[in-house]
Amino acid sequence: MNTDELRIFSRVAELASFSRAADQLGLTRARVSVAVQHLEERLGTRLMQRTTRSVRLTEDGERFLDRCRDYLSEGEQLATMFRANTGGLTGRLRIDLPATVARDLVIPRLPEFLARHPALEIGISTTDRRVDLVNEGFDCVLRIGVLGDSELVARPLGFMRMANAASPAYLQAHGTPHTLADLARHRIVHFAQTLSPNDAGWEYFDAAQGRYRIKPVRAIVTVNGTDAYNAAAVAGLGLIQAPVGGLLPCFAAGSLVEVMPAFTARPMPVSLVYVNRRQLAPRVLAVMDWLAELLAPYFVEDGELTIASTSPSAAPAGPAASPSRSARRALQDASPAADAAVPRKRSRRPPS
Numbered sequence: 432m433n434t435d436e437l438r439i440f441s442r443v444a445e446l447a448s449f450s451r452a453a454d455q456l457g458l459t460r461a462r463v464s465v466a467v468q469h470l471e472e473r474l475g476t477r478l479m480q481r482t483t484r485s486v487r488l489t490e491d492g493e494r495f496l497d498r499c500r501d502y503l504s505e506g507e508q509l510a511t512m513f514r515a516n517t518g519g520l521t522g523r524l525r526i527d528l529p530a531t532v533a534r535d536l537v538i539p540r541l542p543e544f545l546a547r548h549p550a551l552e553i554g555i556s557t558t559d560r561r562v563d564l565v566n567e568g569f570d571c572v573l574r575i576g577v578l579g580d581s582e583l584v585a586r587p588l589g590f591m592r593m594a595n596a597a598s599p600a601y602l603q604a605h606g607t608p609h610t611l612a613d614l615a616r617h618r619i620v621h622f623a624q625t626l627s628p629n630d631a632g633w634e635y636f637d638a639a640q641g642r643y644r645i646k647p648v649r650a651i652v653t654v655n656g657t658d659a660y661n662a663a664a665v666a667g668l669g670l671i672q673a674p675v676g677g678l679l680p681c682f683a684a685g686s687l688v689e690v691m692p693a694f695t696a697r698p699m700p701v702s703l704v705y706v707n708r709r710q711l712a713p714r715v716l717a718v719m720d721w722l723a724e725l726l727a728p729y730f731v732e733d734g735e736l737t738i739a740s741t742s743p744s745a746a747p748a749g750p751a752a753s754p755s756r757s758a759r760r761a762l763q764d765a766s767p768a769a770d771a772a773v774p775r776k777r778s779r780r781p782p783s
Contacts, residue, residue, distance in 0.1 A: 432473075432502070433466075433469070433470070433473075434503070434506065435466065436466045436467070436469060436470045437470070437499050437502065437503055438456075438503060439452065439456065439458070439463050439466040439467060440466070440467050440470050440478065440495075440496075441496065441499050441500060441503060442455060442456060442568070443463060443467060443486065444478075444479070444488055444492065444496050445565050445568075445706075446565065446568070447485065447486050447487065448486060449463050449464055449467075449481075449486060455568045467479065474491075474495070476489075477489050477491065477492075478491060478492035478495055479492050520548040520550065520551045520713060520714045520717055521550040521551060521714070522550075522551065522552070522712065522714050523551075523552040523553070523554065524551075524552075524553060524554070524570040524571075524712070524714050524715055524718060525553075525554040525555075525556065525567075525568055525569045525570055526554070526555055526556070526569060526570060526571055526572065526573070526718065527555075527556040527557075527558065527562045527569050527571075527572040527573070528555060528556070528557055528572070528573045529557070529573065529574075529575055529657060529677075530557040530558065530656075530657050530658055531657045531658065531661065531674075531676075531677035532573060532575070532676060532726075533555055533557040534557070535676065535677055535679065535680045536676050536677075536725060536726065536729075537555075537722070537725065538555070540725060541553070544718075544721055548714075548717070551714055553718070556569070564583060564704070564705065564706055565706060570705065570706075570711075570715045570718075571703050571704065571705040571715060571718070571719055572703070572704050572705075573701070573702075573703055573704075573722060574701070574702050574704055575591060575674060575699050575700070575701050576699055576700065577700060578700070578702055578704070583704050583705065583706060584704065584705055584706070585702040585703070585704045586702060586703040586704075586719065586723075587700065587701075587702050588701045588702060588703060588723050588726060588727075588730070589700075589701055589726070589730035589731070590698035590699060590700050590701065590730055590731050591674040591675065591676060591698060591699050591701050591726070591729050591730060591731075592675045592695075592698055592729060592730065592731050593673065593674060593675060593695045593696040593697070593698055593699065594672070594673065594675040594689055594692075594695060595671070595672050595689060595690050595691045595692070595694065595695055595696075596664055596670070596671050596672075596673065596678050596681065596682070596687040596688065596689055596690065597664060597667075597669070597670045597671070597687065597688060597690050598664055598665050598666070598686060598687055598688070599685070599686075599688055600667040601664075601667040601668070601669065601670075602688060602690070604667065605617055605618075607690060608670070608690060608691055609691065610691075611633070611635065611646055611694060614633055614646060614670075617649075617669070617670055618648065618649045618650055618651055618669040618670070619631060619632075619633060619648045619649070619650050619669045619670045619671065619672075620650065620652050620653075620654065620660060620663040620664055620668055620669040620670070620671050621650035621652065621653040621654070622653070622654060622655070622660050622671075623653055623654075623655060624655050625655070626653050626654075626655055627653070628650065628653050630645070631647065631648060631649070631650035631653070632646055632647045632648055633645065633646045633647075633648045633670075633672070633694070634672060634696035634697060635694040635695070635696070636694075636695075636697070643696070643697045648670075650669060651668070651669070652668045652669065657673075657677065660673065661673065661677065661678070661681065661687075664681075664687055665681065665686045670690065672695065672696045674699055674729070675729055676729040698730075698731045701730070703719050703722065703723070705719075
């Protein structure tokens, strides 16, 4: 059985397009079409129904695709079972990361990972929009935020600690807030995917009521991107609430200062999402394990997570947990989830 033809067929089937498969595989459309045709001739059956506008699997094609994926995955594991122990992972994979996580946490550590796997090639997408894992050919995506239901699979990593921040220039002009009452004299940078100014506010845990609440606070600037959100705070346009991992470089550089540490927002769930397959390629598993290890220091501990989960809107339900004992168990499990964060009613802060 020709492995290249199987790989081409699998990609065409996943994308339902010869052209998109050719683009992702770096081949001509004619080469992709001939490969599928040769495979059908060897098998003695039609695997795909083709029209000028669509490609769909036949009944035989659907049955063959399941076995084809298993065959390719098992073959790759056999080919790398010894080299994996000596840093010999090979091949190429595509991942999607929130922009600030990629820029500040992942890419600076990437050289040491690739030094252990010099034959590995990684394509990194950084976007605040929701990506389509199948049609865009991603092996896995990292999502910070609550996940919805889907046929995809999520590997919960933990809950990222939140922090509040402002620029030194802003604090010099408006003073440093210490209490919720102080916020009446301040303004925030509002984060909303639709740029709606509604529901701008400050999220905090109300110990008396045992839940997270929103205190309305004025916002004169609304953004829908994580880089713009941090940049607006650095420019002195207001206070922000964001995952601590994306703020640490600004804290270290002195462009932002942490404020009101007793009134932080609810920790945000972090998950790796991938296509529902019984076996993942060793290179994908290796990258997922590395990302989990890389982000673990920014997750809340069990005690903080208990407080966060007391809020009726705290999420997600299911096996996600902190990087302690319960999270280490969760890292080995998977639960159905969507491939992107579902915005809360009040989208006051970015997902990365």
